[in-house]
Amino acid sequence: MKQYNNRIEIVLEVIGGKWKTHILYYLTKGPIRTGELKRLVTGISQKMLTVQLKELERDGLITRKTYDQVPPKVEYALTEYGESLKEVLKVLCDWGGDYLKHRYPNGEVTVRNSDDEIGIQ
Amino acid sequence: MKQYNNRIEIVLEVIGGKWKTHILYYLTKGPIRTGELKRLVTGISQKMLTVQLKELERDGLITRKTYDQVPPKVEYALTEYGESLKEVLKVLCDWGGDYLKHRYPNGEVTVRNSDDEIGIQ
DNA sequence: CGGGATCCTTGGCGATACTG
DNA sequence: CAGTATCGCCAAGGATCCCG
Numbered sequence: 001m002k003q004y005n006n007r008i009e010i011v012l013e014v015i016g017g018k019w020k021t022h023i024l025y026y027l028t029k030g031p032i033r034t035g036e037l038k039r040l041v042t043g044i045s046q047k048m049l050t051v052q053l054k055e056l057e058r059d060g061l062i063t064r065k066t067y068d069q070v071p072p073k074v075e076y077a078l079t080e081y082g083e084s085l086k087e088v089l090k091v092l093c094d095w096g097g098d099y100l101k102h103r104y105p106n107g108e109v110t111v112r113n114s115d116d117e118i119g120i121q
Numbered sequence: 122m123k124q125y126n127n128r129i130e131i132v133l134e135v136i137g138g139k140w141k142t143h144i145l146y147y148l149t150k151g152p153i154r155t156g157e158l159k160r161l162v163t164g165i166s167q168k169m170l171t172v173q174l175k176e177l178e179r180d181g182l183i184t185r186k187t188y189d190q191v192p193p194k195v196e197y198a199l200t201e202y203g204e205s206l207k208e209v210l211k212v213l214c215d216w217g218g219d220y221l222k223h224r225y226p227n228g229e230v231t232v233r234n235s236d237d238e239i240g241i242q
Numbered sequence: 243c244g245g246g247a248t249c250c251t252t253g254g255c256g257a258t259a260c261t262g
Numbered sequence: 263c264a265g266t267a268t269c270g271c272c273a274a275g276g277a278t279c280c281c282g
Contacts, residue, residue: 005163007217008142008210009224010201010232014220016137018275021129034244042126045276050245060224071243072282074138081223084216093213095205096128099135102202103181109132139255155264166256171265193262194279 005011012089019044021089027062028086028118031077042112061085068108090118129154132209135180140165140173144208149207149239152198174175182206211239 004010015021022041026032051078056062061082068071074086078085100109125131136142143162147153159170162200174197178181182203201207221230 004230004232005233006146006214006234007221008146008213010217010220011213012133012137012142015235016133020249021254022126024229025129046245047247047277048275051275070282072238072245084219086155088212091209092132092185093127096131097208098205100128109125109130111125111128113127118247131272159264166258167265168257169255172255186265191262191263195264 014061015085015089017052019048020056023052024061024085024089024115025118027076027078027082028089030076031065034074034076035074039049043113052106056082084120093118135182136155136206136210138173140169141177142213143204144170144173144177145182146234146239148197148199148203149210152196155195177203177210192208194204207239214239 012117015024019041022044023037026037026040028109034049034053037053038046041049053062055062057064057076059090062076063079065075066076069073070087097111100111123173134143140162140218142220143165144158147158155170155174158174159165159167162170174183174185178185183197184200186196186198188196218232221232224230
């Protein structure tokens with residue numbers, strides 16, 4: 001039987017890793033196709049994108065909708081429960097931004113999507 | 122020059138990894154000695170504890186205070202800025218708890234410190 | 243266009259022993 | 263009591279090729 005040390009570990013297991021937050025970042029803005037994600041998530045490979053999306057789907061945070069057509073079209077979107085992640089991501093995003101300014105006031109460290117925001121409706 | 126994809130990655134780099142949240146968890150309750158941490162953070166080795174604490178100190182989240190005596194006494198505490206992490210940890214903690222109940226309502230997955238809370242003053 | 247399979251590299255982490 | 267040094271594992275992630 002699986003056991004965590006604390007509740008935070010659960011979140012980190014769900015949104016942790018190298019790509020999850022970057023993917024979720026775009027998903028908070030609305031449904032999105034695989035190719036679009038691949039284009040936006042800088043540097044991710046086809047394989048890693050698929051792997052991460054499957055995990056997010058397995059964890060009940062996103063849905064995968066396939067359109068029966070050629071060429072294939074697949075669209076991903078946050079589930080209703082996944083939507084609850086938005087406020088969490090926003091808090092993390094805000095603190096990260098503050099921390100950045102606090103630690104590196106002269107811009108030694110930068111963020112690609114620095115002027116972008118988690119999509120809160 | 123270092124560059125992140127988004128601000129969330131910054132947070133995850135600071136509190137991520139296998140032990141950081143578990144350590145911070147106890148630090149939110151007040152200053153604490155090395156040995157006490159080692160006792161509370163179930164399963165951590167002496168080495169990993171030291172490594173994680175050094176990283177947290179390097180990142181400006183905790184302070185290390187040594188008392189000049191034999192046997193040695195070292196006490197760690199959140200910095201003023203580190204205190205700002207509390208609300209972030211609380212949000213993560215809360216979401217993790219919700220997610221646990223939502224995904225595993227029958228207790229297939231459990232948390233050791235489930236009835237404990239992040240120390241908010 | 244979207245996904246799967248295979249092979250390989252790397253660094254986070256563990257185990258152990260030693261020091262002041 | 264607190265910290266350091268060394269060795270080694272393994273799973274996350276990367277590169278590449280193949281499929282409907």
